[in-house]
Amino acid sequence: MSAVLEPDLTWTGAGFEPRVQIAIDDAGRIDDVGSLGRPEASRLNRIALLPGFVNAHSHAFQRGLRGYGERFPAGTGSFWTWREAMYSLVGSLDRTTLRRLSTRAFTEMRDAGITAVGEFHYVHHERQGDFALDEAVLEAARDAGIRLVVLYCYYATSAPGRSLDGAQLRFATTSVDGFWQRIDRLSPMLDPATQSMGAAPHSIRAASPEDIRAIHQEAVRRGLPMHLHVEEQRREIEECRAAYGRTPMAVVLDAVEDGAFTAVHCTHTANEDMARFLAAGGVGCLCPLTEGNLGDGVPHLARLHAAGGRLALGTDSNARLSMLEDMRWLEYGQRLRGELRGALPDSEGAVAPTLLAAATTGGARALNLRAGRIAPGWWADFAAVDLAAPSLADVPADRLLDALVFGAGNEVIAGTYVGGKWRATMGTMTP
Amino acid sequence: MSAVLEPDLTWTGAGFEPRVQIAIDDAGRIDDVGSLGRPEASRLNRIALLPGFVNAHSHAFQRGLRGYGERFPAGTGSFWTWREAMYSLVGSLDRTTLRRLSTRAFTEMRDAGITAVGEFHYVHHERQGDFALDEAVLEAARDAGIRLVVLYCYYATSAPGRSLDGAQLRFATTSVDGFWQRIDRLSPMLDPATQSMGAAPHSIRAASPEDIRAIHQEAVRRGLPMHLHVEEQRREIEECRAAYGRTPMAVVLDAVEDGAFTAVHCTHTANEDMARFLAAGGVGCLCPLTEGNLGDGVPHLARLHAAGGRLALGTDSNARLSMLEDMRWLEYGQRLRGELRGALPDSEGAVAPTLLAAATTGGARALNLRAGRIAPGWWADFAAVDLAAPSLADVPADRLLDALVFGAGNEVIAGTYVGGKWRATMGTMTP
Numbered sequence: 108m109s110a111v112l113e114p115d116l117t118w119t120g121a122g123f124e125p126r127v128q129i130a131i132d133d134a135g136r137i138d139d140v141g142s143l144g145r146p147e148a149s150r151l152n153r154i155a156l157l158p159g160f161v162n163a164h165s166h167a168f169q170r171g172l173r174g175y176g177e178r179f180p181a182g183t184g185s186f187w188t189w190r191e192a193m194y195s196l197v198g199s200l201d202r203t204t205l206r207r208l209s210t211r212a213f214t215e216m217r218d219a220g221i222t223a224v225g226e227f228h229y230v231h232h233e234r235q236g237d238f239a240l241d242e243a244v245l246e247a248a249r250d251a252g253i254r255l256v257v258l259y260c261y262y263a264t265s266a267p268g269r270s271l272d273g274a275q276l277r278f279a280t281t282s283v284d285g286f287w288q289r290i291d292r293l294s295p296m297l298d299p300a301t302q303s304m305g306a307a308p309h310s311i312r313a314a315s316p317e318d319i320r321a322i323h324q325e326a327v328r329r330g331l332p333m334h335l336h337v338e339e340q341r342r343e344i345e346e347c348r349a350a351y352g353r354t355p356m357a358v359v360l361d362a363v364e365d366g367a368f369t370a371v372h373c374t375h376t377a378n379e380d381m382a383r384f385l386a387a388g389g390v391g392c393l394c395p396l397t398e399g400n401l402g403d404g405v406p407h408l409a410r411l412h413a414a415g416g417r418l419a420l421g422t423d424s425n426a427r428l429s430m431l432e433d434m435r436w437l438e439y440g441q442r443l444r445g446e447l448r449g450a451l452p453d454s455e456g457a458v459a460p461t462l463l464a465a466a467t468t469g470g471a472r473a474l475n476l477r478a479g480r481i482a483p484g485w486w487a488d489f490a491a492v493d494l495a496a497p498s499l500a501d502v503p504a505d506r507l508l509d510a511l512v513f514g515a516g517n518e519v520i521a522g523t524y525v526g527g528k529w530r531a532t533m534g535t536m537t538p
Numbered sequence: 539m540s541a542v543l544e545p546d547l548t549w550t551g552a553g554f555e556p557r558v559q560i561a562i563d564d565a566g567r568i569d570d571v572g573s574l575g576r577p578e579a580s581r582l583n584r585i586a587l588l589p590g591f592v593n594a595h596s597h598a599f600q601r602g603l604r605g606y607g608e609r610f611p612a613g614t615g616s617f618w619t620w621r622e623a624m625y626s627l628v629g630s631l632d633r634t635t636l637r638r639l640s641t642r643a644f645t646e647m648r649d650a651g652i653t654a655v656g657e658f659h660y661v662h663h664e665r666q667g668d669f670a671l672d673e674a675v676l677e678a679a680r681d682a683g684i685r686l687v688v689l690y691c692y693y694a695t696s697a698p699g700r701s702l703d704g705a706q707l708r709f710a711t712t713s714v715d716g717f718w719q720r721i722d723r724l725s726p727m728l729d730p731a732t733q734s735m736g737a738a739p740h741s742i743r744a745a746s747p748e749d750i751r752a753i754h755q756e757a758v759r760r761g762l763p764m765h766l767h768v769e770e771q772r773r774e775i776e777e778c779r780a781a782y783g784r785t786p787m788a789v790v791l792d793a794v795e796d797g798a799f800t801a802v803h804c805t806h807t808a809n810e811d812m813a814r815f816l817a818a819g820g821v822g823c824l825c826p827l828t829e830g831n832l833g834d835g836v837p838h839l840a841r842l843h844a845a846g847g848r849l850a851l852g853t854d855s856n857a858r859l860s861m862l863e864d865m866r867w868l869e870y871g872q873r874l875r876g877e878l879r880g881a882l883p884d885s886e887g888a889v890a891p892t893l894l895a896a897a898t899t900g901g902a903r904a905l906n907l908r909a910g911r912i913a914p915g916w917w918a919d920f921a922a923v924d925l926a927a928p929s930l931a932d933v934p935a936d937r938l939l940d941a942l943v944f945g946a947g948n949e950v951i952a953g954t955y956v957g958g959k960w961r962a963t964m965g966t967m968t969p
Contacts, residue, residue, distance in 0.1 A: 173929070173945045174937030179880030180887035189879060215928050218949070341877070399870030400944065402879045427945050428929065432863060439830030443871070446772070448620060448833045449610030456611035497646050497964050498604070498859065506605030513831065514604045514858050517949045518649070533928050 109133050110527060111148040115494055116155035116504055118463075118481060123155055123504045131487040135300055135526025139483055153495045155507060157463070158479050159222025159488035159523055160430040161470030163392045164258075164334070164371050164421025167209035167226055167247065171196050172426070186340050186401045193424075194274035202233050206243040206250075213251030215428040218532045220490035220520045224253055225421070225474045227307050227334060227371070229260035229278045231289075240277075241293055245302060252525050254488060256474040257293070258307040258334045261286045261322055266312050267350035278309070283321045300526055305332040305474065311347050311355040316362040323363040332369060332475045334392070335359060339372035339403050356380035360387060369473040371421060374403045378410060385414040390473040393465070395436035397423035405440040412451050412461065419469040431519075434462040434512050459512040487527040493519050540564050541958060542579040546925055547586035547935055549894075549912060554586055554935045562918040566731055566957025570914055584926045586938060588894070589910050590653025590685075590919035590954055591861040592901030594823045595765070595802050595852025598640035598657055598678065602627050603857065617771050617832045624855075625705035633664050633674045640678030646859040648684055649963045651921035651951045655684055656852070656905045658738050658765060658802070660691035660709045662720075671708075672724055676733060683956050685919060687905040689738035689765045690724070692717045692753055697743050698781035709740070714752045731957055736905065741767040742778050742786040747793040754794040763906045765823070766790060768801035770834050775806060787811035791818060800904040802852060805834045809841060816845040821904040824896070826867035828854035836871040843882050843892065850900040862950075865893040865943050890943040918958040924950050 110131045117127035119140070128143040176192040200208075209226075216224055226244055233239035241259075248255035262278035265271050271279055280286045290304060297303065306326040308314035314322070319335070326333045338344055338355050347355045356376050359368070360383055367388030373381065384391075391411045398404070401424070411417055420433050438458055441450030451461040471479035478486045492499070492511065496519040502510040511519065522531040541562045548558035550571070559574040607623040631639075640657075647655055657675055664670035672690075679686035693709035696702050702710050711717045721735060728734065737757040739745035745753070750766070757764045769775055769786050778786045787807050790799070791814055798819030804812065815822075822842045829835070832855070842848055851864050869889055872881030882892040902910035909917045923930070923942065927950040933941040942950065953962040 171932075174933045174941030177880075177890060177940045177944055178886070178888045179883045182887075183881070183883075184879035186879070211928065211931060218928060399867065399874055400879075402873035402877050402881075404877045405874050427866070427947070429947055432947070435858070436830065436867070440874070442833035443830055443836050443874075446833050446835045448615035448617070448831075449608075450614070450833075452610045452614075455609070456613075457609045459608060497642070497649060500642060501602075502605045509608045510605030513608055516858070516860055516863070516947050518947070 111143065111145045112151055112156070113148040114151035114154040114156045114491070116507065118155070118157045120480065123507050125504070129156070129481060129487070131527040135487050135528070137481065137483055137485050137487050140481055151491065153493065154521060155492040155494055156481065156489045157492060158467045158481055159490045159525065160220045160466045161474065161476065161479050162216060162221045162224040162422050162430065163369065163419035163470035163473040164394055164423050165212065165224050165226050165425060166423065167212035167244070167425065168196070168200060168205055168230055169193060169424045170212035171208045172424070186403065187342070189401060197230055197274040197277055200230060200240065202239050202243045205230065205240050206247050209244055209247030210250045212425045212428070213248055213253045216422070217251060217253055217523045217530055218520060219428045219430050219517050220523060221430055222254055222488035222490065222523050222525045223256070223470070223474065223476055223478050225256045225258050225305065225334065225470070227258040227260060229262050229309055232277045232279065235276065238289055241289070242296060245296055248302065249298060252528060252530055254476070254478065254486065254525055255302045256305055256476065257302070258305040259290050259293070261306070261308045261318065262313040263318060264313055264315070266346055267315070283318050286322065287325060305334060307334045310336040310343065311358055312343060316351070316358050319359055320362040323366055323368065327366060330475070332473060334369040334371060334473070337370035337373055338375045341375055344375055354380055356384060360384060369419065372398065372403065373411070374398060374406045376406065381410045385410060385417060390417050390419050390469065392419040392421045392473055393437055394421040394423035395433050395440055396427050399436065400424065400426045405444045407444065408441055408451065416464065416469060416472065418461070418465040419473040420465045429517050430466050431512060431516050434466050437462055437465060459508045462512050463508060487524055489524040491521045491523065493521040542574065542576045543582055543587070544579040545582035545585040545587045545922070547938065549586070549588045551911065554938050556935070560587070560912060560918070562958040566918050566959070568912065568914050568916050568918050571912055582922065584924065585952060586923040586925055587912065587920045588923060589898045589912055590921050590956065591651045591897045592905065592907065592910050593647060593652045593655040593853050593861065594800065594850035594901035594904040595825055595854050596643065596655050596657050596856060597854065598643035598675070598856065599627070599631060599636055599661055600624060600855045601643035602639045603855070617834065618773070620832060628661055628705040628708055631661060631671065633670050636661065636671050637674040637678045640675055641681045643856050643859070644679055644682030644684045647853070648682060648954045648961055649951060650859045650861050650948050651954060652861055653685055653919035653921065653954050653956045654687070654901070654905065654907055654909050656687045656689050656736065656765065656901070658689040658691060660693050660740055663708045663710065666707065669720055672720070673727060676727055679733065680729060683959060683961055685907070685909065685917065685956055686733045687736055687907065688724070688733070689736040690721050692737070692739045692749065693744040694749060695744055695746070697777055698746070714749050717753065718756060736763040736765060738765045741774065742789055743774060747782070747789050750790055751793040754797055754799065758797060763904060764799040765904070766799060766801060768804055769806045770803035772806055785811055787815060791815060800850065803829065803834065804842070805829060805837045807837065812841045816841060816848060821848050821850050821900065823850040823852045823904055824868055825852040825854035826864050826871055827858045830867065831855065831857045836875045838875065839872055839882065847895065847900060847903065849892070849896040850904040851896045860948050861897050862943060862947050865897050868893055868896060890939045893943050894939060918955055920955040922952045922954065924952040
């Protein structure tokens with residue numbers, strides 16, 4: 108299965124370069140990159156290769172809400188009324204449905220240039236206590252050929268001190284020990300070439316500080332990443348202050364003794380908490396399309412950005428799957444918030460590289476993956492851009508990244524490689 | 539050229555319906571719609587037809603900035619520093635370039651489901667006083683086969699009482715009389731089946747209240763729509779207050795004696811001005827992708843929405859051409875601003891019909907076009923949606939509009955009809 112690719116243009120980190128060959132080994136890793144002069148190289152005409160996008164936060168099953176949850180007969184809705192619709196979907200899931208919906212979501216991700224996904228997986232039970240739905244996620248990722256990090260979810264309470272109820276019973280983990288036993292049971296089923304795991308206490312609503320502390324300690328010992336939802340909604344902060352006298356971010360940082368983790372959303376995180384989180388090595392995962400859909404609000408990202416390399420992107424509810432759209436709206440949210448342009452520039456003042464980094468290296472950091480770069484030793488995961496696409500016409504190579512991030516969408520993704528294996532984007536049919 | 543079409547599903551205004559036939563006459567208008575039982579009908583398999591999207595505000599030549607204007611070596615930018623980059627492009631235009639860039643923009647619009655465009659055209663001169671660039675816009679629209687309303691721009695000053703300078707000299711109109719003479723010169727060159735005109739005093743910076751009054755009177759007499767940029771940036775409001783002691787919206791409303799017009803942006807329009815504008819019959823044209831890109835800010839749309847049918851959408855700078863993306867971000871801006879969901883519901887609580895109306899009937903109202911509906915007497919302008927697209931899989935007909943608006947993008951647009959003439963979307967190539 109080893110191969111050598113030579114696209115018209117290759118993203119090498121500093122820019123798009125011509126005449127670069129990429130040698131891929133039998134294991135699906137990049138062997139060598141550069142002017143290799145390998146005559147057997149496959150020429151990829153009119154194609155630019157980027158590192159495949161890394162989606163650091165997904166709930167694949169929520170693809171089942173596509174077209175739902177957008178009507179408000181009782182008046183204005185909220186995150187919390189949307190959650191009722193989502194819980195109703197949860198109630199209807201069985202193993203077959205979960206696998207089918209997840210495969211749909213993962214396949215759409217590949218069409219959007221995404222080659223790796225952190226699946227924040229909390230719907231464990233088909234029947235009480237059975238954990239039958241866990242394997243469906245592995246199967247779906249294999250069906251779609253996407254690289255998967257199962258962010259295995261710990262979910263014990265509906266709010267601090269309150270037991271689970273209704274659809275939430277499908278999320279239940281009984282104890283921290285039981286949680287690690289489930290992970291140990293699932294681990295041998297992973298495809299070692301494309302699948303790995305992380306630990307994910309759902310949120311401060313679902314896990315106590317003590318449990319978060321214990322999970323973090325064991326995750327560190329095992330070398331696994333830890334992810335949590337943090338401060339997406341103001342109500343979460345109010346409830347946490349009432350229960351613990353501190354913000355969710357402060358509670359988690361106290362619990363993990365200023366260890367590093369990935370915090371998803373951080374929509375309403377206070378500056379002093381963010382500073383402490385970043386000093387601890389944290390990564391912030393933003394989900395602009397979902398946060399817009401759910402009306403969460405726009406965070407102020409100046410500190411997170413200034414820390415360098417700490418931004419990741421997630422597609423979260425998968426209401427819309429387009430990483431290029433998510434990339435530009437990460438910046439546009441800041442522009443609209445501050446009434447300015449160029450909110451997230453790199454050291455040379457360019458914004459697009461920041462947004463690409465969030466969609467590649469930032470996500471890879473959050474998921475502990477050797478992905479997001481086209482460099483020897485990294486996975487051969489690429490997004491192939493169609494240079495003949497009308498939205499990229501007349502754009503020179505040194506402006507291609509800007510044009511992609513600000514001016515293009517899924518329609519320019521010709522296909523993706525995961526571990527060196529090609530999959531073409533589903534074509535649009537003409538009648 | 540008459541034809542009868544029978545797609546799988548047809549948007550009839552209330553919903554998507556099966557087994558509807560659409561008869562189109564030789565002139566490119568819809569003759570009849572319904573269960574016509576015409577055996578010669580062309581079946582459009584796996585296609586849903588929507589009214590083609592109406593783009594109420596475009597500057598097509600700005601497609602030449604694709605990939606540019608997104609680097610900020612001198613620190614944070616603004617609308618005004620972006621305008622310098624745009625003026626530099628203006629300086630480089632000749633008739634051939636303007637036609638080529640405009641054709642690119644109009645063709646990309648068709649790929650995004652847009653069948654009619656209001657081209658707010660202000661770059662008139664190749665050489666001083668020649669108006670050589672006006673015809674290029676007509677030619678480009680003909681090349682792309684898009685329905686065109688030339689919103690012919692009046693541009694006399696750079697700010698109240700200040701003469702034009704630099705690139706702005708290319709915009710110059712000498713007098714209101716001269717402006718109408720140019721329109722009279724251009725009118726015979728229009729294709730009557732697909733091209734019409736409107737009057738567009740650029741903004742309160744570029745036109746005096748007296749000139750706006752005179753242009754509005756003559757536009758009303760001729761039955762032409764009038765458009766202006768209004769209150770996109772706070773600086774415009776400050777400068778206008780300094781010059782006239784009132785907001786731009788108030789100055790324009792006073793000038794036109796509370797006549798109707800289309801105001802583009804209204805980002806910072808005060809509630810009392812908006813109430814008066816709406817009472818006068820005005821339409822507000824929002825441009826979410828451009829307003830995000832330029833960091834204009836998010837307007838509060840409650841009044842504009844409550845007035846019913848007064849929202850239109852424009853792609854403005856054409857940095858990104860996707861009407862579906864613009865539709866959802868119109869709602870998402872309101873959700874993020876208010877931290878709620880369902881900001882722009884219709885009378886039954888559904889948001890997607892409001893957003894579709896902005897992209898169809900609202901734009902048609904702003905441009906004075908018989909477009910935006912699939913009904914007898916209207917133009918046969920349609921967007922054809924690929925029902926086999928992965929992003930629409932599993933979505934039933936009664937949820938299709940929600941799924942399109944919130945969950946899909948250009949990749950589902952199989953092609954468009956303008957005046958009954960089909961054009962397939964450019965396909966994505968596989969290597």
